[in-house]
Amino acid sequence: MKILDDEKDKLLDHEYDGIRELDNHMPVWWLWLFYFTIGWGFLYLLYYQFTDVGPDQHEQYEMEMAAAAEKYGNSGDEADSDLAVVSWEFEMDAASIENGKAIYMSTNNLCFTCHGNAGEGLVGPNLTDKFWIHGCSASELAANIANGFMDKGMMPYGSNAPISEEDMTDLISYIASIQGTSPANPKAVDETRALECTIE
Ligand code: HEC
Incomplete structure (x- = not known):
């Protein structure tokens, strides 16, 4: 197996069927994306689950139904x-x-x-x-x-x-x-x- 000079110190010391692994770091942009999703998830949880800042799914559903009823009028039995x-x-x-x-x-x-x-x-x-x-x-x-x-x-x-x-x-x-x-x-x-x- 050919190993480049600058790869020597990255080489991890395990080997399976001739396959070895380099300890490459994740690219910085990728890491930031990862941290961003963690931050986003945390804020999402706060916003929808633990605070009353925004409407949750059920409240959104009720709001949309109310808006539709207002826009199109009631339907079916309610019309009567x-x-x-x-x-x-x-x-x-x-x-x-x-x-x-x-x-x-x-x-x-x-x-x-x-x-x-x-x-x-x-x-x-x-x-x-x-x-x-x-x-x-x-x-x-x-x-x-x-x-x-x-x-x-x-x-x-x-x-x-x-x-x-x-x-x-x-x-x-x-x-x-x-x-x-x-x-x-x-x-x-x-x-x-x-x-x-x-x-x-
Ligand atoms: C295509 C035929 C048709 C037209 C047009 C029609 N009707 Fe009727 N109407 C009927 C029939 C048949 C009944 C009986 C329903 C039943 O047997 O249950 C009825 C029932 C009624 C009743 C209830 C009668 C009862 O004994 O309780 C009223 C009131 C009435 N019609 C008023 C009107 C008015 C006012 C209009 C016009 C805006 C109108 N109808 C147009 C066929 C018609």
């Missing part, structure tokens, strides 16, 4: 709770009812196509009689209209063009205003599901 927060009431003045009727008859919302021009019912139930499948309070009406009945073909109202609270109020007010009218060709009551309910 926004509706529930509004305390819906009927506004029985002429202007509100007029606007509600315009919404009911509009080609954007198509309520009349399923519930009839006068609310007598067609595909959807009669909205003028006192029998209701899903309740008749102002907040039940608003929730039913906003959520729709997808399995029966009624879209969530306002799903592609959000409806203002004012328009929703006018719409349910219009429905309240046609209660007890007896339009021609009323759709028969679904006696297995509908219950008597008085709009007030």
